């Protein structure tokens with residue numbers, strides 16, 4: 288599944304301010320820590336986010352994503368550290384004085400107001416003239432395709448429509464930064480996928496900087512320019528979706544994003560352009576066709592994605608990374624099938640294969656003896 | 672209890688687990704086309720019928736009869752004479768109410784006193800309910816207990832206690848004179864002021880509890896959303912908290928207003944001779960004048976004065992909001 292999600296094409300290099308040293312970050316988060324009593328919810332997080340980005344904070348439940356977002360919007364005060372948005376220090380600013388708007392996970396629509404009034408609420412607070420308010424409300428209603436629903440109460444809308452009202456209400460104020468806490472969590476899968484693209488479109492049309500919190504890695508892959516992976520209050524890796532998926536920096540990230548096979552081992556040979564890892568788990572040597580910053584005899588883990596492994600009934604000749612085992616389990620997923628192959632050592636290896644034809648004739652089936660092989664550059668050596 | 676035990680002893684082993692009473696009763700009801708659902712609706716219906724509708728009809732009947740020196744002190748509404756049913760409805764009691772300004776002004780004063788008492792109770796009760804709803808968990812229960820605490824002592828005793836506080840040589844005057852703020856005691860007893868104090872004090876919990884129940888449900892993210900969209904705390908209160916608590920305000924106000932209109936004990940004990948509330952008038956008609964028909968007419972008229980606006984209000988509330 289995640290293989291599919293990661294296909295979202297990377298943007299052209301000129302729109303990647305994070306690799307351009309001359310660009311100033313739009314949001315600077317410096318060593319932010321938040322403690323609830325003794326409990327550290329967010330631990331020394333530093334993060335730069337650039338203008339026009341769609342940045343995803345990704346992490347498991349309770350890792351501090353919402354807390355970080357709430358510190359940006361002003362609902363929580365950091366225990367230490369500083370937040371700067373567009374050159375302005377946010378310390379001591381109340382939520383209503385910040386250039387941010389929040390889209391709440393529960394949407395937090397005012398139940399006693401119509402869609403129209405909900406959206407106009409923030410504009411009235413800014414003291415705008417009635418005429419301008421009406422115009423902007425109808426503009427944004429057109430953008431989120433809710434013009435026909437202006438007079439309805441939130442209770443008379445579907446989940447997806449409510450979600451769009453919440454988005455419109457936050458966007459209509461033209462904030463510098465829009466913070467979205469699990470914006471799509473309440474939607475069913477199909478609607479969620481459609482809405483993801485809508486969200487990206489709207490973001491690109493308006494050019495507002497988005498920070499999206501999610502615990503859904505596919506969603507993060509689809510939406511974001513960059514992802515910040517969080518674990519236990521810390522940011523463990525920041526990168527573009529492809530980078531995070533293909534070059535996870537730690538075992539946690541490799542495990543969290545998509546599925547992965549991890550082989551424990553020890554470096555036996557180490558050179559500038561190749562490394563060999565001996566892994567007793569699979570009773571084989573793993574050949575890595577590039578240099579890795581490690582020392583000989585160091586204990587490492589080798590992570591390889593299931594779709595990067597080739598599987599065949601005949602034993603290929605003259606290849607470096609070769610394992611053999613029996614097929615134990617097959618899960619048909621529609622676009623691909625997931626195989627669990629048991630090695631002689633008892634280790635289970637996951638392999639996915641695209642379903643190129645519609646029948647299952649001549650394909651590999653239960654109890655088949657298969658050979659597994661992969662390129663020297665297909666996996667990642669993890670030292671932490 | 673013992674009857675039940677005996678019965679189940681006699682029943683064969685198997686049916687004991689199946690509630691020996693409910694089964695035949697349920698079967699009988701089912702034969703009448705009444706399932707468990709109907710039973711659930713039937714209980715409150717029967718209750719209302721027995722304790723509300725029947726007394727209402729009785730009072731309405733008396734209000735249409737004529738006073739007489741008899742026992743009971745009114746003439747029957749219908750009579751069988753020589754096989755002919757003669758029905759005599761007497762609307763004179765209602766005409767009498769309309770013609771005598773005493774009743775009119777008593778109604779008006781009752782409504783005024785009840786209205787202002789409700790307003791005061793709301794003004795005092797709302798902030799209290801709000802604070803209790805916002806208090807941390809453990810504290811909240813203690814505060815709620817304190818609100819309910821007065822119910823543990825007798826209502827009459829508590830009203831009497833107010834006499835001790837308000838009277839000319841009572842607690843308040845004593846305290847004010849001893850610190851030299853006043854030289855002459857202030858007359859508080861037997862004034863409308865004392866009646867207001869008594870009513871607001873007595874019915875305040877009925878205002879606080881429904882308001883609390885409403886405010887505690889208020890989704891705090893709505894307040895955060897308002898703040899995020901640029902509203903200060905006062906604007907947030909006016910535009911979000913207050914409109915969403917209207918059902919609580921409505922319920923609380925009814926619970927204070929309705930019994931306050933018919934209140935008898937408080938004006939009788941704390942009010943003066945010129946505090947003319949409808950409850951007192953009613954009492955006089957019943958017990959001093961022994962004019963049951965007029966007293967009943969007063970009661971029925973009061974019911975309509977109260978019920979019709981309430982029903983209209985409720986209807987208005989239902990049609991304007993699909994939420995609650």
Ligand SMILES: Nc1ncnc2c1ncn2[C@@H]1O[C@H](COP(=O)(O)OP(=O)(O)OP(=O)(O)O)[C@@H](O)[C@H]1O
Nearest residue numbers: 323326328346347348349350351352353354355502
């Ligand atoms: N007000 C609070 N008081 C005490 N602890 C809190 C408070 N708010 C959050 N926490 C704790 O801080 C941690 C992080 O919470 P947070 O809401 O940021 O998680 P999250 O990453 O958003 O998780 P989820 O995906 O489940 O929403 C949790 O362990 C939570 O219990």
Ligand SMILES: [Mg+2]
Nearest residue numbers: 352353354468
């Ligand atoms: Mg959260």
